[in-house]
Amino acid sequence: MSRILIRGGRILDPSVNRDEPGDLLIEGGVIAEIAANLEVPGSEVIDAAGAWVSPGFIDMHSHLREPGQEYKEDIASGGRSAVAGGFTAVACMANTHPANDDPAMTNFILDRALRDSPARVYPIAAATMGLEGEVMTEMVALVAAGAVAFSDDGKTITDSGVMRRVLEYSRLVGVPVIVHCEDRALVGDGVVNEGPVSTRLGLPGNPAVAETVHIQRDLLLAEITGAELHVAHVSTAGGVEAIRLARERGIQVTAEVTPHHLTLTDEALLGFDTHAKVAPPLRSRADVRACRDGLADGTIDAIATDHAPHALHEKELEFTSAPPGMIGFETAAAVVLDLVRSGELTPLELVRRMSTHPAQILRRPGGTLSIGSPADVVVLDPERRWTYDPVKGYSKSRNSPWAGETLTGRVVATLVDGRLAYHVDRGILLP
Amino acid sequence: MIGRDLLGIEDLDRADIERILETAEHMGEIGEREVKKVPTLRGRTLVNLFFEGSTRTQTSFEIAGKRLSADVVNFSAMSSSLAKSESILDTARTLDAMDPDVVVVRHGVAGVPKRIADVLEAPVINAGDGAHEHPTQALLDLFTVSREKGRIDGLTVTIVGDILHSRVARSNIYGFLKMGAEVRVAAPPPMIPPAIETLGVKAFTSLREALDGADVVMALRIQNERLAGSYFPSVREYAATFGLDRGKLRYAKDDAIVMHPGPVNRGVELSHDLADHRPGVILDQVRNGVSIRMAVLYLISGRRPSGGSD
Amino acid sequence: MSRDEVQQTGPGVPRGARTILDETGIRRTLMRIAHEILERSEDPDQLYLVAIPNGGVPLARQIAGNLQQIADLRVAVGILDTTLYRDDLTSTNERPMLRRTEMPSAVDDRVVLLVDDVVKTGRTIRAAMDALTDFGRPRAVQVVGLIDRGHRELPIKLDYVGKNVPTGPGENVRLLGEFGGLDGRLAVVIERGTSDLAMEAVGGGEIG
Numbered sequence: 001m002s003r004i005l006i007r008g009g010r011i012l013d014p015s016v017n018r019d020e021p022g023d024l025l026i027e028g029g030v031i032a033e034i035a036a037n038l039e040v041p042g043s044e045v046i047d048a049a050g051a052w053v054s055p056g057f058i059d060m061h062s063h064l065r066e067p068g069q070e071y072k073e074d075i076a077s078g079g080r081s082a083v084a085g086g087f088t089a090v091a092c093m094a095n096t097h098p099a100n101d102d103p104a105m106t107n108f109i110l111d112r113a114l115r116d117s118p119a120r121v122y123p124i125a126a127a128t129m130g131l132e133g134e135v136m137t138e139m140v141a142l143v144a145a146g147a148v149a150f151s152d153d154g155k156t157i158t159d160s161g162v163m164r165r166v167l168e169y170s171r172l173v174g175v176p177v178i179v180h181c182e183d184r185a186l187v188g189d190g191v192v193n194e195g196p197v198s199t200r201l202g203l204p205g206n207p208a209v210a211e212t213v214h215i216q217r218d219l220l221l222a223e224i225t226g227a228e229l230h231v232a233h234v235s236t237a238g239g240v241e242a243i244r245l246a247r248e249r250g251i252q253v254t255a256e257v258t259p260h261h262l263t264l265t266d267e268a269l270l271g272f273d274t275h276a277k278v279a280p281p282l283r284s285r286a287d288v289r290a291c292r293d294g295l296a297d298g299t300i301d302a303i304a305t306d307h308a309p310h311a312l313h314e315k316e317l318e319f320t321s322a323p324p325g326m327i328g329f330e331t332a333a334a335v336v337l338d339l340v341r342s343g344e345l346t347p348l349e350l351v352r353r354m355s356t357h358p359a360q361i362l363r364r365p366g367g368t369l370s371i372g373s374p375a376d377v378v379v380l381d382p383e384r385r386w387t388y389d390p391v392k393g394y395s396k397s398r399n400s401p402w403a404g405e406t407l408t409g410r411v412v413a414t415l416v417d418g419r420l421a422y423h424v425d426r427g428i429l430l431p
Numbered sequence: 432m433i434g435r436d437l438l439g440i441e442d443l444d445r446a447d448i449e450r451i452l453e454t455a456e457h458m459g460e461i462g463e464r465e466v467k468k469v470p471t472l473r474g475r476t477l478v479n480l481f482f483e484g485s486t487r488t489q490t491s492f493e494i495a496g497k498r499l500s501a502d503v504v505n506f507s508a509m510s511s512s513l514a515k516s517e518s519i520l521d522t523a524r525t526l527d528a529m530d531p532d533v534v535v536v537r538h539g540v541a542g543v544p545k546r547i548a549d550v551l552e553a554p555v556i557n558a559g560d561g562a563h564e565h566p567t568q569a570l571l572d573l574f575t576v577s578r579e580k581g582r583i584d585g586l587t588v589t590i591v592g593d594i595l596h597s598r599v600a601r602s603n604i605y606g607f608l609k610m611g612a613e614v615r616v617a618a619p620p621p622m623i624p625p626a627i628e629t630l631g632v633k634a635f636t637s638l639r640e641a642l643d644g645a646d647v648v649m650a651l652r653i654q655n656e657r658l659a660g661s662y663f664p665s666v667r668e669y670a671a672t673f674g675l676d677r678g679k680l681r682y683a684k685d686d687a688i689v690m691h692p693g694p695v696n697r698g699v700e701l702s703h704d705l706a707d708h709r710p711g712v713i714l715d716q717v718r719n720g721v722s723i724r725m726a727v728l729y730l731i732s733g734r735r736p737s738g739g740s741d
Numbered sequence: 742m743s744r745d746e747v748q749q750t751g752p753g754v755p756r757g758a759r760t761i762l763d764e765t766g767i768r769r770t771l772m773r774i775a776h777e778i779l780e781r782s783e784d785p786d787q788l789y790l791v792a793i794p795n796g797g798v799p800l801a802r803q804i805a806g807n808l809q810q811i812a813d814l815r816v817a818v819g820i821l822d823t824t825l826y827r828d829d830l831t832s833t834n835e836r837p838m839l840r841r842t843e844m845p846s847a848v849d850d851r852v853v854l855l856v857d858d859v860v861k862t863g864r865t866i867r868a869a870m871d872a873l874t875d876f877g878r879p880r881a882v883q884v885v886g887l888i889d890r891g892h893r894e895l896p897i898k899l900d901y902v903g904k905n906v907p908t909g910p911g912e913n914v915r916l917l918g919e920f921g922g923l924d925g926r927l928a929v930v931i932e933r934g935t936s937d938l939a940m941e942a943v944g945g946g947e948i949g
Contacts (some may be wrong), residue, residue: 196626200441202541202563202601205625272542316520318540320561433836457822457839466875469825499825729825730836 003027004420005040006379006413009048013055014352015368024053026375029418034369046413046420048379054351055367056088056376056414058358059329060256061153061178061232061304064090064121066112067105068097073309073396075109078329079117080394081307083422083430085329086411088376089120089366090307091358094131095154101126101137103145110146118414118421118430120376122148122364127166127177133157136166143173148362151178153232158184160217167218167227176230176254176361181214181239182206182280191320193266193281201269203319206281212238219246222253230361231255233306235280237290244299254361256304257291259328259335260401264288268401274315274322275401278308281324296344301357305332309397327395330388334407337382341408347382375418384410394428432730436548436555439564440605448609452574454726455719461498462721472501475532475732479505480547481558482519482538487693488558488567491717492535495724501532501732523547533732536560541598554731562596568692569602571723573610575716576647579688584611589641589683591673592651592700593658595622599692600651604630617641619673621662638673642682649690650675650700666699676702688712758930761906761914767887767927770903771800774885775807777901778854785812787880789851791819793869794840796858796916799927800887804856819844821855821876826868848877854901858916858929860886863897888929890914906931 004026011022011034023038024031064078073081075092082090092109094100100109106123113121125147129135131154139150150170157163157179170177187210192198194205215231219242222229234240234257243255260278265285268276276282294300308325315322336354339345345353356367366376387406390398414422421430432447440448461467477496479489489505496503508522519538523546526534531553536544541561548555559565577583588607594600594616607614608631616627617635627634635641642648655666663669675689689705691713697706706713762770782788788808792801801818808814822840830836855869866884873879887903892910906914911933918927 194625196629199624199626199630200601202561202598207625272545313518316518316546318519318538318546319542320540433834454839457841460842461825464876468875470871471825471827471830729839733831 002418003032003040003043004046004375004415004418005038005043006046006048006053006377007038009051009053009379010347011053011369012348012351013369014348014356015055015370017348018369019346019348022053024369024377026377026415026418029375030372031369031375031377032371034371044420046379046423048412050383051379051381051412052347052351053377053379055355055369056378056416057086057333057354058362058364058366059087059090059305059307059332060302060358060362062090062092062307062329063095063154063309063325064092065309066096067108071396072311074116075112075121076116077394077396078307078309079113079119079121080428081327081329082117082119083414083416083428084394084411085331086333086378086380086414087119087329088378088414088416088421089122089364090329091122091124091148091362093124093151093153094126099126099131100124100147101129101131103138103141106142106145106147116431118416118428120416122146122362124149124151124153124178126150127152128157128162131155133159133162136162136169139169139173143175147175148364149176149178149230151180151232153178153180156180156182156184156214160221163218164221164225167221167225167229170227171225174228175363176228178230178232179214179218180232181211181218183210183213186210186213189320191277191281191324192269193283195266195284197266197269201272208236208238208283208287211236211280212242215239215242219243219251219253223249223251226252229253233258233261233280233304234291234294234300235261235283235287237287240290240294240299244294247299254302254357255294255300256302257295257300258304258306259332260326261291262288262295262303263335263338264401272319273401274317274319275326275399275403277319277322277324278306278326279324292339292344295339295353296349301353302361303332303336303353304358305329307395309395310399311397312399315399325399327390327393327397327400329395330393331400331402331407333380333411334388334409335402337409340382375415377415378411379413380409381412382409384408384412386410433733434554435731436544437566437727437731438545438548438555438557440566440569440602440609441564443566443609445609448570448573448606451570451723451726451730452577454730455570455574455722458725458729459719459722461725462718467498468500469498470500471729472496472499472532472732475501476530477501477503477728477732478526478531478534479503480508480522480526480534480536481506482508482536482543483559485537485559487717488537491720492558492724495721495728498721498725499728501728504531519543520546520550523550527551527553533728554733556727556731559598562598562601564602565598566602567720567724567727568599569606570727571716571720572603572649572690572692573606574719574723575690575712576688578715578719579712580646583607586612586646587615587644588612588647588649589615589617589645590649590651591617591638591641591675593622593653593662594618594627594651595624595662596654596658597651603649604632608632615641615645617673619663619669638679639682642679645683645687647688647690648675648680648683652692652694653696653699655696655699670699674699674702675705677705680705690716693717758932760928760930762888762904762929764927767903767929768803770887771803772807774901774903775804775811778804779808779812779814782852784852785814787850787852788814788816788854789819789846789848789879790816790854790856791821791844791869791873793855793857793865794820794822796887797856800858800885801856804885817846819846821869821872823865823868823872826871828864828868844876848873848879850878850880852881852883853879854883854885856885857887859888859890859914860884860897860899861890861892863893863895866897867895887916888914
């Protein structure tokens with residue numbers, strides 16, 4: 001039986017509110033022991049001095065582009081990029097080509113993941129056929145095939161009647177319906193947050209209210225249907241407030257926010273850099289503030305990257321034509337550590353939002369270091385400085401606004417199922 | 432200023448603008464000679480890279496370049512090139528290999544001249560990018576006003592029309608503010624850009640109030656096809672509320688001048704009689720356009736010299 | 742006036758500069774030049790003084806005044822900026838300021854007298870001749886230079902010279918002030934160690 005000893009780190013286990021120095025022993029693919037000063041001869045040792053040792057991060061929202069757009073990313077490269085970012089599991093969205101709206105597609109994704117991906121992959125199936133927002137998908141069959149949630153992310157379900165029935169039907173399978181909230185008519189051809197920046201840039205604006213209107217709608221529909229609603233990539237103060245009030249009223253809703261919506265504002269667009277073009281768009285300082293507060297007070301449950309690879313030639317198109325999205329697996333930890341450095345979150349609380357809560361929402365194992373649980377572990381050095389070069393990263397794409405930036409905080413090692421998948425000095429080691 | 436891009440008035444300071452206006456004054460004199468040509472840019476190549484049709488502006492740059500003896504190459508990459516064959520940046524890279532001395536870019540989407548400027552060695556002049564900026568238009572407007580009024584400081588300038596979609600409005604706002612004027616904008620509410628006051632202007636939805644005491648009234652072109660029915664109900668109602676005619680002009684100062692970047696929708700932004708007679712200075716704007724563009728080409732053309740002086 | 746260099750300090754004269762021709766000297770020289778022009782002119786009615794700014798302007802006007810005074814001759818005075826015709830625009834780091842061009846009369850068939858304050862390499866005169874050609878076809882072109890400091894790079898000769906001033910390469914000669922100008926002093930000074938380009942930016946001496 002292979003044994004791995006992670007030594008000298010700070011153990012962070014949100015599932016039992018544990019935050020203390022210690023050594024962690026993995027044996028037979030599960031967590032075997034956590035104690036101070038473990039001596040285990042014959043084990044592979046991973047040095048975690050100065051680093052956090054926590055349950056592996058779980059990304060609830062990513063785009064792996066396979067099938068159909070493998071030139072941007074595929075399950076293999078996406079999985080590698082994920083473990084390089086400390087993610088032991090990622091949930092991938094259904095807007096592939098063809099869409100994941102059929103059990104055969106779900107099976108395909110799972111097969112590919114098994115074969116190619118060092119990280120676990122959980123397929124999110126489409127809520128409507130072809131993501132057209134009209135006919136709901138065969139949710140029972142899709143869940144049986146392995147889908148963990150439903151979402152038309154990439155698009156929105158505009159027809160409120162369809163949205164209601166999708167939420168109602170989802171109660172048969174008891175999995176979350178993840179909503180990408182934007183009122184397309186209010187968005188119009190908006191590509192930048194509507195406000196002083198869009199005025200200066202002369203680009204069509206995407207008003208914050210377009211998101212809030214749909215969040216409100218979906219919250220009300222969740223209330224009357226009793227479905228499990230999960231709001232994807234919240235970006236507006238209005239949205240955060242709506243979710244907060246809904247919770248107080250007892251509506252069952254969870255929410256996620258991206259690293260970029262926690263740290264970047266629409267001012268990042270002032271040079272027309274398409275790498276900062278994302279949907280929903282980067283918003284105002286007040287919106288970023290509200291998202292950070294919402295994450296800290298628990299209104300927003302999880303951090304999810306919305307890793308969205310796009311090829312260089314696509315991002316080089318003029319601003320209105322360039323597809324929105326940025327890759328995010330490998331920069332997520334460094335970026336969100338900003339909230340720990342500012343004192344808004346403790347390390348334990350950050351890990352909870354990157355691991356424990358996503359696991360709970362998706363009802364997957366993970367988010368814990370309890371003895372006997374699968375050893376999905378990440379070793380993160382929060383002080384390590386490095387320069388992010390997407391060319392040297394594992395994603396096939398390079399569309400990141402942090403390209404060339406010096407970041408603080410880097411994943412040292414990622415273990416999946418008790419096996420070392422990634423080490424900063426050795427690269428990708430699985431499959 | 433050699434080798435420096437001219438992407439927008441937002442990037443210029445007052446001294447830059449004054450330099451350009453002063454240079455344009457001298458360039459104007461050349462247009463009054465028999466031989467309207469000087470050898471200054473002989474052997475230099477000016478490339479007009481127009482992704483959006485515009486006879487006026489393109490011709491104006493062409494004349495300006497030729498009066499300075501430059502070789503002018505017109506590259507009309509209209510629409511279809513975009514997604515199909517070559518991306519814009521690939522086009523720019525190919526162009527760069529041909530070593531132009533100055534490239535003039537017009538595109539329907541904001542930001543393209545900047546992206547091209549990042550790729551090219553040669554300086555780039557923005558001839559209009561989406562609703563973002565049209566710096567040479569604003570410069571010629573500033574030039575026209577300063578010639579008419581003798582100054583710009585302290586004047587009240589009112590811009591009327593589709594401010595939201597107008598690059599001419601934005602560039603003029605920056606330009607007139609930097610030169611010390613008070614700037615007002617007037618439009619039906621959906622066409623006033625969000626947070627426009629952060630630029631330093633006052634926004635009005637009443638034309639009468641906006642015109643009160645104005646020295647300069649600038650009417651912008653309304654794009655009927657695109658906007659009637661969504662941003663305002665009809666051309667008829669627009670003309671009645673925001674169209675300029677002699678009657679409404681009385682709210683402005685007696686010696687107020689009327690400007691329009693052209694082409695004019697007669698009977699919409701300007702009544703028929705205003706479009707044809709003084710106090711409009713619209714044809715002067717066209718003449719001044721060549722002088723301004725000559726000035727800009729003179730000041731900017733050429734690679735930024737590396738290192739110090741020879 | 743003595744041809745000795747006179748050490749002069751006072752308002753307007755930069756430190757380290759030597760005045761080689763003061764206001765009185767300039768006036769006398771320009772009067773002498775006016776006489777010479779009349780003496781050598783076959784058809785004084787065809788004369789046209791064309792000043793190269795900035796230095797040539799007050800000089801041309803003074804010469805015109807002198808011609809009026811001596812022979813009751815009204816000679817047209819034009820101003821011709823040569824900046825756009827310079828042959829060195831590719832190699833400089835800055836675009837020089839343009840100056841006013843005002844050509845009140847046509848140039849065709851006239852005897853043009855180009856007037857400049859300091860002539861050195863001859864390039865400004867060449868540029869002025871190119872500019873003139875764009876205005877028409879003069880019958881003849883002659884050159885009036887207040888100071889000839891030598892170092893020609895082109896085959897340009899001066900027809901009328903105020904004063905020959907031998908200079909070293911590190912020196913510069915320029916005309917300060919204006920007739921009736923604010924600092925009240927019109928003088929030609931010679932300075933050491935300043936670059937010609939810097940002088941050009943001030944609007945004084947010859948770039949070449």
